Amino acid sequence: MADRIVPFPPGVDRALIDKYSGSLPRYTSYPTVPHFLSTFDEKQYFAAHRRSMVARSPLGLYLHLPFCRSLCTYCACNRKITQSRDTIRRYLDYLKREIGLISPQIGRPVGRIHWGGGTPTYLTETEARELLDTLRCHFDVLPDASLNIEGDPRELPKSYLHALADMGFRRLSLGVQEFDQTVQETIGRIQPPELVERVVSDARTVGFERINFDLIYGLPYQSEDTTEQTLEHLRQMQPDSLSVFGYAHVPWMMKNQRLIPEDALPSPAERVALFLQLARGLEDAGYQPIGLDHFAAPGHPLLKGLKEGRLHRNFQGYTLNPDMEVLAFGVSAISQFRDAYAQNVKNFRSYYEAIDEGHLPIHRGINLTAEDQRRRFIINRLMCDLDVQKDTVEPAPPRPFDLHFKLALERLEPLARDGLIGLMKDRITVSPSGRLFIRHIASAFDAYLQRGTPTSEEPARQHASSL
Numbered sequence: 032m033a034d035r036i037v038p039f040p041p042g043v044d045r046a047l048i049d050k051y052s053g054s055l056p057r058y059t060s061y062p063t064v065p066h067f068l069s070t071f072d073e074k075q076y077f078a079a080h081r082r083s084m085v086a087r088s089p090l091g092l093y094l095h096l097p098f099c100r101s102l103c104t105y106c107a108c109n110r111k112i113t114q115s116r117d118t119i120r121r122y123l124d125y126l127k128r129e130i131g132l133i134s135p136q137i138g139r140p141v142g143r144i145h146w147g148g149g150t151p152t153y154l155t156e157t158e159a160r161e162l163l164d165t166l167r168c169h170f171d172v173l174p175d176a177s178l179n180i181e182g183d184p185r186e187l188p189k190s191y192l193h194a195l196a197d198m199g200f201r202r203l204s205l206g207v208q209e210f211d212q213t214v215q216e217t218i219g220r221i222q223p224p225e226l227v228e229r230v231v232s233d234a235r236t237v238g239f240e241r242i243n244f245d246l247i248y249g250l251p252y253q254s255e256d257t258t259e260q261t262l263e264h265l266r267q268m269q270p271d272s273l274s275v276f277g278y279a280h281v282p283w284m285m286k287n288q289r290l291i292p293e294d295a296l297p298s299p300a301e302r303v304a305l306f307l308q309l310a311r312g313l314e315d316a317g318y319q320p321i322g323l324d325h326f327a328a329p330g331h332p333l334l335k336g337l338k339e340g341r342l343h344r345n346f347q348g349y350t351l352n353p354d355m356e357v358l359a360f361g362v363s364a365i366s367q368f369r370d371a372y373a374q375n376v377k378n379f380r381s382y383y384e385a386i387d388e389g390h391l392p393i394h395r396g397i398n399l400t401a402e403d404q405r406r407r408f409i410i411n412r413l414m415c416d417l418d419v420q421k422d423t424v425e426p427a428p429p430r431p432f433d434l435h436f437k438l439a440l441e442r443l444e445p446l447a448r449d450g451l452i453g454l455m456k457d458r459i460t461v462s463p464s465g466r467l468f469i470r471h472i473a474s475a476f477d478a479y480l481q482r483g484t485p486t487s488e489e490p491a492r493q494h495a496s497s498l
């Protein structure tokens with residue numbers, strides 16, 4: 032078995048950065064969301080679930096909790112800023128009704144629950160308990176199910192962490208983003224390092240087993256110095272894992288990002304340098320890189336999964352549960368089945384109207400063809416293992432791999448000449464330099480991207496910078 036731990040390179044040729052900068056999907060799904068179809072409806076939703084029943088493995092549940100107390104200027108999430116508890120209460124009532132519409136048709140146990148947002152920890156303790164009780168009442172949640180929650184350090188007093196641990200949450204993903212004060216002021220998210228450190232310490236004290244930090248590079252005013260400070264704080268706090276995302280500057284889609292001073296944003300080359308500085312510092316501190324943008328401390332289950340080739344990627348990040356389907360609830364949430372995806376409406380009014388009429392609030396979705404599934408397999412392996420062995424592709428292509436994927440291989444040839452990828456007889460392997468360009472490598476297999484996007488805007492405006 033290939034050694035799947037591939038370190039990031041110390042640096043990358045500027046010419047390669049210029050050549051491969053651009054806008055590409057992050058491939059948390061394939062086909063990607065802009066290619067979902069508005070004709071997908073609840074009949075197809077339940078049919079997709081019935082087809083998935085053969086797997087019999089436990090389900091995952093995702094709840095989208097979109098409320099936040101205040102706006103971060105960099106935010107690209109589907110969220111609603113409110114101080115009104117009535118607004119939140121109303122949404123939670125509808126969320127419970129949506130759960131009630133779906134659960135009677137689902138005959139499988141639940142092995143993982145993930146609350147994302149927005150700011151899930153903006154719920155009061157009572158609201159959180161009621162919501163979890165609703166899930167436990169409607170689904171067969173396994174006693175050892177993993178309960179994960181995304182948290183905002185500004186909304187996590189110790190008593191609240193204690194209550195979450197008491198409910199069974201054991202994994203906490205903290206939106207840290209950046210420690211520097213000037214950057215924090217510019218992005219409208221003031222959370223001093225001491226606050227984050229206190230939350231980490233309290234979370235560990237009350238029983239959280241794994242703490243992840245979300246960090247962002249490419250924010251305004253980030254520099255070599257701010258990154259070095261960040262590394263110093265990380266060495267002290269020692270999160271179990273980190274997700275390091277590139278800031279997606281899409282002000283034509285997210286009006287709040289117009290508040291970001293564009294002249295303070297790092298250039299593509301500076302973004303890459305910041306990321307590599309962070310990656311090097313994390314590797315020096317003992318973390319190992321996973322896929323596109325994750326790092327894990329020694330002993331983390333994801334590293335074991337990586338070495339055993341069991342890693343998978345979905346909307347919630349990297350996971351070890353390949354067959355686990357995810358039923359997603361709430362505005363804009365995306366469910367994933369063995370061979371289909373379905374996304375809910377993004378708009379609150381449409382969400383409430385659909386549920387009032389007794390329908391699932393589905394906005395769009397897609398049933399995957401066999402060809403979609405084999406391309407998804409390849410993209411997944413590249414995104415997780417940085418390697419795909421040609422004879423493992425599922426479902427197996429009707430013709431030999433090189434013939435079936437001739438066009439994709441032709442697209443990869445320039446990347447091979449640039450040393451980013453190895454095109455071997457039996458496999459395709461990403462090199463350390465190619466690690467930074469996985470999205471480009473994966474996109475060679477994206478038949479929808481190559482065909483264009485009849486469902487929405489041109490690709491350059493749908494996706495953020497690929498570097």
Ligand code: SF4
Pocket residue numbers: 098099101102103105106107108110148149150183206
């Ligand atoms: S970045 Fe997170 S906390 Fe800030 S507004 Fe967006 S969803 Fe809310």
